Amino acid sequence: MSSSSTTASSSSNRVVIFDTTLRDGEQCPGATMTFEDKLSTAVMLDDMGVDIIEAGFPIASEGDFEAVSEIARQTKRATVAGLARAIEADIARAGAAVRHAKRPRIHTFVSTSPIHLAHQMRKSEDEVLDIISRTVTQARGLVDDVEWSAMDATRTPIDYLCRCVEAAIRAGATTINLPDTVGYALPDEYRAMFSQVRERVPQADKAIFSVHCHNDLGLAVANSLAGLEGGARQIECTINGIGERAGNAALEEVVMAIKTRGDGLPYATGIDSTWLTRASKQVSAVTAFPVQYNKAIVGRNAFAHESGIHQDGMLKNASTYEIMTPESVGVSKTSLVMGKHSGRHAFKEKLRELGYELGDNALQDAFKRFKDLADRKKHVYDEDLVSLVDEEMVHAHDHIKLVALTVIAGTMAQSATLTLDVEGVHHTRQGTGNGPVDAIFGTIRSIVPHEADLDLFQIHAVTGGTDAQAEVSVRLKHENRSVTARGTDPDTLVACARAYVAALNKLSGRQKAVAAVAG
Ligand SMILES: CC(=O)SCCNC(=O)CCNC(=O)[C@H](O)C(C)(C)COP(=O)(O)OP(=O)(O)OC[C@H]1O[C@@H](n2cnc3c(N)ncnc32)[C@H](O)[C@@H]1OP(=O)(O)O
Ligand SMILES: CC(C)C(=O)C(=O)O
Ligand SMILES: [Mn+2]
Known part of the structure; x- marks a missing residue:
């Protein structure tokens, strides 16, 4: 795979895919990923052919710095970017985090719109121009590959935007990103902004132009594709479209639109599209964000045909109702029926069909x-297997594990007797509550005391039938950090306990904050 900066220019049809699942994606409330989740996701992004992985915002926390540094060390092919405000300390920190990457990039940004200059930055236009020159120069002193972004570009007057872009290119920026930060633009406007800036800024052809679109009006993908028409050749996007507020442009949608509509969109990406389903599942598993059933490309129903006329057409010829094959996004026609008589080979093959490739130990478990x-x-x-494997992937490194649970429920009393394994030591407690779920959560809290509040609690059935597995989502919030986790089990109350314990593991992350187990 060739690196972005060497291949993409507005005269080439190669579009650079810049994935920001680990940065903008992680910014959506509850989507916090652990260190291990981030590493395994980065490895997957690298394998599937992403050109640039934005691994995090190194100044944001020690954990983010460590994750970006480790991703930089381990990534084999992709460029690894770290985000930085237009602040000296941010840029130094981002430079230190990405410096071990084969291809390091610093991505620095500053607001350019009048609204942001007046209310957020509280700086004049000239002050911001000066900041751009200083900070991009600083970043270029650390790495050769510097991306500069004009935050809120789409609400910035074009004359001033051109002056900012010119300053950034003069100071050495190699990629210029013009984000639709607030998801406000219409496709034609977004295309025109790129055309105008590229036409008016001297030496614009020295840089690659990039789109970064938010989905507040549901236009993120349409706007990203329109930006290509205006000469942009880098698309910033995320798996499943997760990201700030309504999210970012979805990587899988952008990639398949380009692949499927080569006639109208004469571009190419380096993504192996057969990874898309697996990528979607992995990100859904590590963030515990479900993928909506009718989500384009990777939703459960994306290739399902229920109505008679459609089924009739499909049986005669799949092209009647399918514009791309399920195989092209990594869904194979499932054939194996799994049950208690199935063996390891069939199990492994089935998981492969469903888009999972597990290591030996994870496969055994x-x-x-x-x-x-x-x-x-x-x-x-x-669906049962998907839930089961998602759990297995996410909980391999947990330091709190559910060992046993007995619940008394009904009209007379509600209590839970629970055993947790905390860092290898078993703790058993009994507790009561206002209903069995309250009793379970209270008992977990008494074994592992913590300050976090329960922010969300949801239950749904994975499949139909009264023996269906329950899938429970729990979101815990502590100060300004929130994490979401899932638990599944045929027993709804066990699923509740699993979900709560999973959220606690995520919240304490690598800090082993559970050292304070109640005696
Ligand atoms: C559009 C985007 O997605 S931007 C990226 C958003 N992502 C995040 O914010 C996630 C990570 N953020 C964080 O961890 C924290 O916000 C930090 C560590 C970056 C900063 O924390 P704090 O120092 O406590 O500042 P806080 O977040 O409250 O305020 C932001 C400050 O940065 C300034 N700022 C915001 N963007 C920029 C920028 N691009 N360049 C320079 N300064 C900026 C704001 O004006 C404000 O400065 P002030 O304190 O002088 O008013
Ligand atoms: C940091 C920038 C690129 C961003 O995420 C935005 O403007 O939406
Ligand atoms: Mn963004």
Whole structure:
């Protein structure tokens, strides 16, 4: 795979894919990822052919700095970028985090719109121009590959935007990103902004122009593609479209639009599209953000046909109702039916069909849980396996584990007796509550005291039937940090306990904050 800065220019049709799942994606409330989640996601992004991985915002926290540094060390092909405000300390920190990468990039940004200059930055236009020159020069002193972004570009008067872009290019920026930070632009406006800036700024052809679109009006993908028509050749996007507020342009949608509509969109990316389903599942698993059923490309229904006329057409010829094949996004026609008599080979093959490739240990653990499930449940559906493997992938490094749970529920009393394994030591407690779920959560809290509040609690069935697995989502909030986690089990109350414990693991992350287990 060739690096972005060497191949993309507005005269080439190669579009650079800049993935910001680990930075802008992680900015959506509750989507916090652990260090291990970030590393495994970065490895996957590298394998699938992403050109640039924005690994985080190194000044934001020690954890983000460590994650960006480790991703920089481990990434084999992609450029690794760290985000920095137009502040000396941010740029130094980003430079230190990415310096071990084969291809390091510093991505620095500053606001340019009158609204942001007046209310957020409280600086004049000239002061910001000066800041751009200083900070881009500083970044170029640290790395050769510097991206500069005009925050809120789409609400910036074009004359001033051109002066800012000119200052950034003169100071050495190699990529110029003009984001639709607030998701306000219409496709034609966004295209025109790129055309005008590229036409008016001297030496604009020295830089690659980049789109970065938010989905507040549901236009993020349409705007990103319109930006290409205006001469941009880098698209900033995220898996499943996660990101600040309504999210960013979805990587899978951008990639498949380009691949499927080569006639109208004469561009190419370096992404191997057969990874898209797996990538979507991995990001959904590590963030615990469900993918909506009708989500384009990767939703559960994206290739499902229910109505008679459509099914009839599909049986005669798939092109009647499918504009791309499921195989092209990594969904194979599933054929194996799994049950309690299935063996490891079939299990492994089935997971491959569903888009998962597990290491030996994870496969063994998942197989054991599958057998347990098959003993308890009449039909093991694909959705059951997906939930089971998602859990396995996410919880391999947990330091708090649910060992046993007994619950008394009903009209007379509600209590929970619970055993947790905390860093290898078993703790058992009994507690009561206002209902069985309250009793379980209270008992967990008494074993592992913590300050976080329960911010969200949701239950839904993974499949139909009264023996369906329950999937429970729990969001915990502590100060300004919130994490979401999922737990599944045929027993709804066990799923509740699993979800709460998973959220606690995520919240304490690597800090082993559970050292304070109640004696
Ligand atoms: C559009 C985007 O997605 S921008 C990226 C947003 N992402 C994040 O904010 C996530 C990570 N952020 C953080 O961890 C924190 O906000 C930090 C560490 C970066 C900064 O924390 P704090 O120093 O406590 O500042 P706080 O977040 O309250 O305020 C932001 C400050 O940065 C300034 N600022 C914002 N953007 C920029 C910029 N691009 N360049 C320079 N200064 C900026 C604001 O004006 C404000 O400065 P002030 O304190 O002088 O008023
Ligand atoms: C930091 C910048 C690129 C951003 O995320 C935005 O403007 O939306
Ligand atoms: Mn953004």
